[in-house]
Amino acid sequence: MSNLRYTKAHEWVRMEGDVAVVGISDYAQEQLGDVVFVELPDVGASFAQSGQAAVIESVKAASEIYAPVSGEVTEVNSALDDAPETVNGDPTGGGWLFKMKASDATELDAMMDEAAYQAYVDGLD
Amino acid sequence: MSPTDSASVAKTPLHDLHVELGGKMVPFAGYSMPVQYSTGILTEHGHTRAQAGLFDVSHMGQVTISGPSVATALETLVSGDMASLEPGRMRYTLFTNPAGGILDDLMVANSSAGTHGHLSLVVNAANKHADLALLQANLGSGVSVEMHDDLALFALQGPVAATVLARHAPDCTDLAFMGAAAMTVGGVACVVSRSGYTGEDGYEISLAGGHAETLARLLLAEPEVAPIGLGARDSLRLEAGLCLHGHDIGPETTPIEAGLRWTIAKRRCDEGGFPGADVIPRQLADGVERRRVGLRPEGRAPAREGTVVTDGAGAAIGTVTSGGYGPSFGGPVAMGYVASDHTAADTEVALMVRGKALPARVTKLPFVATNYHKS
Numbered sequence: 001m002s003n004l005r006y007t008k009a010h011e012w013v014r015m016e017g018d019v020a021v022v023g024i025s026d027y028a029q030e031q032l033g034d035v036v037f038v039e040l041p042d043v044g045a046s047f048a049q050s051g052q053a054a055v056i057e058s059v060k061a062a063s064e065i066y067a068p069v070s071g072e073v074t075e076v077n078s079a080l081d082d083a084p085e086t087v088n089g090d091p092t093g094g095g096w097l098f099k100m101k102a103s104d105a106t107e108l109d110a111m112m113d114e115a116a117y118q119a120y121v122d123g124l125d
Numbered sequence: 126m127s128p129t130d131s132a133s134v135a136k137t138p139l140h141d142l143h144v145e146l147g148g149k150m151v152p153f154a155g156y157s158m159p160v161q162y163s164t165g166i167l168t169e170h171g172h173t174r175a176q177a178g179l180f181d182v183s184h185m186g187q188v189t190i191s192g193p194s195v196a197t198a199l200e201t202l203v204s205g206d207m208a209s210l211e212p213g214r215m216r217y218t219l220f221t222n223p224a225g226g227i228l229d230d231l232m233v234a235n236s237s238a239g240t241h242g243h244l245s246l247v248v249n250a251a252n253k254h255a256d257l258a259l260l261q262a263n264l265g266s267g268v269s270v271e272m273h274d275d276l277a278l279f280a281l282q283g284p285v286a287a288t289v290l291a292r293h294a295p296d297c298t299d300l301a302f303m304g305a306a307a308m309t310v311g312g313v314a315c316v317v318s319r320s321g322y323t324g325e326d327g328y329e330i331s332l333a334g335g336h337a338e339t340l341a342r343l344l345l346a347e348p349e350v351a352p353i354g355l356g357a358r359d360s361l362r363l364e365a366g367l368c369l370h371g372h373d374i375g376p377e378t379t380p381i382e383a384g385l386r387w388t389i390a391k392r393r394c395d396e397g398g399f400p401g402a403d404v405i406p407r408q409l410a411d412g413v414e415r416r417r418v419g420l421r422p423e424g425r426a427p428a429r430e431g432t433v434v435t436d437g438a439g440a441a442i443g444t445v446t447s448g449g450y451g452p453s454f455g456g457p458v459a460m461g462y463v464a465s466d467h468t469a470a471d472t473e474v475a476l477m478v479r480g481k482a483l484p485a486r487v488t489k490l491p492f493v494a495t496n497y498h499k500s
Contacts, residue, residue, distance in 0.1 A: 033356070034167040036450040037425050037457070039479070055479065057427050059166040059450050060356055081425070088165075 004092060005108050006117035009050075011068045012092060013108065016099075020069050020108075023096040024056065024087065027121045032058040035087040040076040040098055047071065047100070049107050054097055056087065069107045071100040137183035138277045138337035146345075146352050154250035156184040159354040169357035170452040173323055174493075177283035178353035179344050186253025187276045187331060188246040190260060192268035195242035199233070202263055204380060204399050206390035207244070210235045215303045215318050218388055219380055220259065225401030225408070226376040227383065229256050230368065232329075234305040234318060245305075245316065247278065247329070249370050277337035281344060282327030282353075282361075284496060289347045290317075290328055297328060301500045311343045322358065324365025324495040363458055364451045366419060366490030372430060373417060373446045373460060381408040382462065384417045384490075415443060416468045419488040420459040420476065426483055427457040428476040434463050435475045435482060442467050445476065454492045463487065 004012040010028035014021045029035065037057040047053050047067035054065035076098045080086060087095040102108075112120060134157045143150060148159030159181070161169060172178055190199060196207040205218030212235045220228040229252040234245045248256045253272065260270045281290055290297045293311040297319075300306060305318035313336045321327040332340060344350050359369070368374045374383045379401070386409070394405055422428055427449050434443035448459030459476070467474060470489050475482035 033161060034165045036167075037427060039426060057450070059170075059360060059452070060160070062427070062429060084425075 002114040004114060005068075005111035006114075006120075007066070007068045007111055008120065009066050011065060013068045013111065015102070015105075015108070018102055018105070019074060020071065020100045020102045021096050022053075022068055022098055022100060024065065024091055025117070025121075026091050029088045029091040029095070032056060032060070032063055034059045035084045038080045038084050038087065038097065040078070040080065041073045043073050043076060045073045047073070065097060067100065068111065069100060069102045069104065071103045073098050074101050075099040135184075137181055138334035139181045139183065139341055142338050142341055143181065143352070148352070148354060151355075153355060154184055156250065158184060159352070161354040161356045162352050164351075166354070166356035166360060167452045169351065169353045170360050172351045173283045173325060173353055173357060173361055174453050175284070176349040176351070177281055177286045177289050177327070177347075178323075178357070179341065179350050180280040180282065180353050180358055181277075181341070182280055182329070183277040183334070183337065184250040185278055186246075186248040186250060186256060187273045187278060188248060188253075188257060188260065188270065189236070189243065189273065190246065190264060190268055190270050191241060191243040192264075193242060195244050195268050196235075198264045198268045199244060200393070201399060202259060203231075203233075204389045204393055204402075204405070205233070206393055207233060209390070212237045213304055213306055215305045215320055219385065220256065221380070221399055221401040222376055223400045224376075225379040225381075225404030227370065227374045227378055227380065228252070228259070228376060230370050230374060231256070232318075232320065234316075236305065236307075236316065245331075251371060275334050276331055277334045279330045279332075279337075279341065279344075280321050280323075280327060281330065281350070282321045282323040282325045283349075284326060285349045286325070286327040287498070289344070289349050292347070293343060300328075302498045311340055313340050315340075319498055322365075322367055323361040324367070324491060324493060324497075325361075326496055326498045360449060360452055363447050363449060363460065364454055364491060364493040365495055366460065366492065368417075369447055378417075378462070379404060379408060379413070381405060382413045382415055382417065412465060414465055415462040416465050417446070417460060417462055418468050419490040419492060420445060420448070420461055420474070421486050421488045421492075422457040422459065422476055423484045423486065425457065426478055428459050428478050428483065428485070432459070432461075433477040434461060434485075435477060436467060437473060437475075439475075439482070442474065451492050458492045459485075460490065
């Protein structure tokens with residue numbers, strides 16, 4: 001059973017204590033195509049929920065990534081600097097983008113679990 | 126896409142094959158076209174540079190013009206030398222406007238047989254109706270103009286394109302770069318030219334739409350051939366330094382600004398007789414304020430179309446017109462227009478991406494050496 005929660009903008013969140021690990025869904029990486037560059041936020045930067053926190057550049061286009069929860073960035077996945085393609089190959093594992101100290105855990109309540117997200121994605125195609 | 130949109134989007138004869146092959150279909154210039162197949166743009170790009178890629182470019186306009194003095198008539202609309210174009214030869218040229226701007230870029234092949242002049246034009250999909258109207262309104266009653274919506278057009282591009290095509294059309298290896306000839310390919314009547322939009326050796330193949338799927342399947346059955354979508358077509362042409370009309374060139378840019386001086390023969394420059402002909406010699410003599418250059422970001426972030434180019438002091442000196450990632454180059458690549466005093470190779474500039482000034486250098490085009498066939 002996956003413990004990921006998803007947003008309608010196709011980010012996922014995995015809670016580790018009060019730290020939210022953030023990435024994009026397998027569906028999102030498939031839609032973006034080959035990722036060639038990831039612009040990550042600065043550690044220490046604060047974002048409100050749905051604030052623009054990162055940018056993923058595929059061969060085709062740049063896509064904005066939004067903070068799924070409010071909070072402060074505690075760590076970024078700097079391995080993506082040299083291997084941005086990890087976002088395609090392992091979007092919910094090694095392709096995580098950044099971690100945030102979540103300031104309001106109730107923000108997760110409105111997010112989708114795996115089954116609900118799958119149903120949401122199926123409705124998009 | 127809404128149902129209304131789907132209804133207005135045209136399909137090429139290979140549409141069902143694209144879907145069968147896993148093509149991700151997107152609307153482009155009024156057509157539903159594959160932006161990529163299941164392996165993705167990077168793989169398709171690399172495959173074309175290493176082996177051979179098959180592109181469906183049936184959305185482009187194929188127009189024939191014929192009449193006794195058809196080359197002279199066409200010269201009233203384009204800046205290139207059409208009169209000296211011999212049968213079996215093809216040339217890249219430009220439709221210009223009175224300001225010297227570029228209405229469209231096109232390929233012209235001389236397909237005359239005997240004394241009757243016959244030129245075959247391939248124009249951009251997005252401009253084909255405007256181009257047709259331009260030709261019909263200006264070439265005069267002695268020239269007939271016909272758009273062939275019933276024809277398909279393929280490009281087979283890559284270092285083994287000739288080897289592969291020769292299995293089905295042995296005569297194709299006799300074609301020189303920018304040569305064109307009628308020949309059968311796998312038993313299908315085609316017009317084949319040695320040309321393309323990738324910087325690689327390869328061919329463009331025109332044929333009746335009704336035979337398109339059969340021939341595409343025949344070529345795709347060759348182990349070296351993979352289907353390639355519009356995404357890789359764009360990254361391949363950008364690495365090769367080739368212009369995309371509506372982006373790198375357009376009605377507001379002249380051939381001189383665009384670095385396409387080579388497409389205007391001396392005779393045309395001296396004699397004029399095309400829209401904007403007075404502008405060209407003046408720009409050659411006086412210089413132009415901006416020129417198209419290659420731009421190489423020094424980091425890994427791509428700079429997209431519309432990105433502002435600045436000098437060391439932060440003053441705006443130009444704009445990116447095409448930019449992205451160059452898979453064979455191994456990093457971001459771009460082209461655009463900059464003020465003429467900043468066009469020297471290795472000039473340091475900055476690209477304003479999301480509010481940050483990213484260091485970049487002006488560079489010579491192409492980014493990846495071209496591999497055209499040499500006779």
